[in-house]
Amino acid sequence: MSMVPSDDIILEGIGLKKHFGGGGLLSSPTVVRAVDGVSLGIRRGETFSVVGESGCGKSTLGRLLLRLIEATEGDVRYEGRSIVKLGKGELRGLRRELQIIFQDPFASLNPRMNVGDIIAEPIWLHNLAKGREKRERVADLMRTVGLLPTHADRYPHEFSGGQRQRIGIARALAGDPKLIVGDEPVSALDVSIQAQIINLLEDLKDRFGLTLVIVAHDLAVIRHMSDRVAVMYLGEIVELSDTDSLFDNPLHPYTQALLAAIPIPSPTNRQPKALLQGDVPSPAAPPSGCRFHTRCPHARAVCKEQHPALETATDGRQVACHFWREIQGAGAGSISAPPSPALARRLALYRTWRERQDKPVATSA
Ligand SMILES: Nc1ncnc2c1ncn2[C@@H]1O[C@H](COP(=O)(O)OP(=O)(O)OP(=O)(O)O)[C@@H](O)[C@H]1O
Ligand code: SF4
Ligand SMILES: [Mg+2]
Numbered sequence: 001m002s003m004v005p006s007d008d009i010i011l012e013g014i015g016l017k018k019h020f021g022g023g024g025l026l027s028s029p030t031v032v033r034a035v036d037g038v039s040l041g042i043r044r045g046e047t048f049s050v051v052g053e054s055g056c057g058k059s060t061l062g063r064l065l066l067r068l069i070e071a072t073e074g075d076v077r078y079e080g081r082s083i084v085k086l087g088k089g090e091l092r093g094l095r096r097e098l099q100i101i102f103q104d105p106f107a108s109l110n111p112r113m114n115v116g117d118i119i120a121e122p123i124w125l126h127n128l129a130k131g132r133e134k135r136e137r138v139a140d141l142m143r144t145v146g147l148l149p150t151h152a153d154r155y156p157h158e159f160s161g162g163q164r165q166r167i168g169i170a171r172a173l174a175g176d177p178k179l180i181v182g183d184e185p186v187s188a189l190d191v192s193i194q195a196q197i198i199n200l201l202e203d204l205k206d207r208f209g210l211t212l213v214i215v216a217h218d219l220a221v222i223r224h225m226s227d228r229v230a231v232m233y234l235g236e237i238v239e240l241s242d243t244d245s246l247f248d249n250p251l252h253p254y255t256q257a258l259l260a261a262i263p264i265p266s267p268t269n270r271q272p273k274a275l276l277q278g279d280v281p282s283p284a285a286p287p288s289g290c291r292f293h294t295r296c297p298h299a300r301a302v303c304k305e306q307h308p309a310l311e312t313a314t315d316g317r318q319v320a321c322h323f324w325r326e327i328q329g330a331g332a333g334s335i336s337a338p339p340s341p342a343l344a345r346r347l348a349l350y351r352t353w354r355e356r357q358d359k360p361v362a363t364s365a
Helices: 058-065 088-097 115-125 132-142 160-174 190-207 219-225 242-249 252-260 300-306 342-358
Strands: 009-020 032-043 047-051 073-078 098-101 178-183 211-216 228-233 234-241
Touching: 009 058, 009 211, 032 058, 032 073, 032 211, 032 228, 032 234, 047 058, 047 219, 047 234, 058 098, 058 178, 058 211, 088 098, 098 160, 115 132, 115 160, 132 160, 190 211, 190 219, 219 242, 228 242, 228 252, 234 242, 234 252, 300 342
Parallel strands: 047 211, 047 228, 098 178, 178 211
Antiparallel strands: 009 032, 009 073, 228 234
């Protein structure tokens, strides 16, 4: 949050939809509306987070924004240019500038390649350096993410989870990207390691002037990383706000419920517990009107009938609820409550780590 982002939009989604199935001969007859009409603009230099329960379309949105999957409808603009119709050659350049890191670094790293080759692959693919220069670049990248360059000939299974995530990050950095999407980049890691990886991502962001888009379940992680947050429910954005306002005064009943239920991590249970009463309805048959009405404590008759538009509230915040003005502050009681012990522990760990690691980083003013 060191760099103050401007209104300069680096990546924009316009009316994005991704519907799975229902199409050709081989696909399922049921249409899953994974992303269902999302518009948003990511500002250059910011950390933008996307939150919501499992299955609400976060990963699909992240992939749409990078054009790793094709949109059913809508447009994506990178640096002001539509990227949904780019040909192969142009896509290659785009792949270098827009990178992704995944939740499970092990699954996303080729087990038969050594770490040096894994990190060198984008350098080779995009013809950025050869021979000795390439090896030096890999060593630099390894140092940058806190790995020992002498470990370049080891294989992914010889590293711990946190180290593997560092390898994934080094690989993402190898092509000198402008924007990185992190799809749950720390959810598979232990709490103490999470803080290290978050810290690393923040430092890299400052050093290389990156823009970060972070997909996550975990609101504690998000609070400390993000400039702005989009809250998704069943394929739609229900609230979009700067981080402090969102946490201090959540406008949407769904955001309020999420904040009231920050999951408690433990080494034996890495799956966050259910955040809310009841399951998320199927995105194949989203509820009529407001999609949250089946679980919303404030729902009224009109909520079943009318779909609330995402409207601009105060300070440029956006919210999709017919009654946000009345509900505001009447939240789930979490807003002024002290942090849970788990959150407090995590924040303390994070702070300690930061203090220990904090070296002055040169940033352009
Ligand atoms: N390739 C696919 N084919 C069919 N359905 C899919 C596909 N990918 C995702 N979906 C469905 O789209 C919906 C949204 O999935 P998505 O992975 O984007 O959610 P998510 O918010 O990232 O969830 P999680 O927090 O569990 O990662 C889910 O119902 C999922 O089952
Ligand atoms: S529109 Fe109605 S159901 Fe939807 S969040 Fe607002 S109050 Fe709840
Ligand atoms: Mg996901």
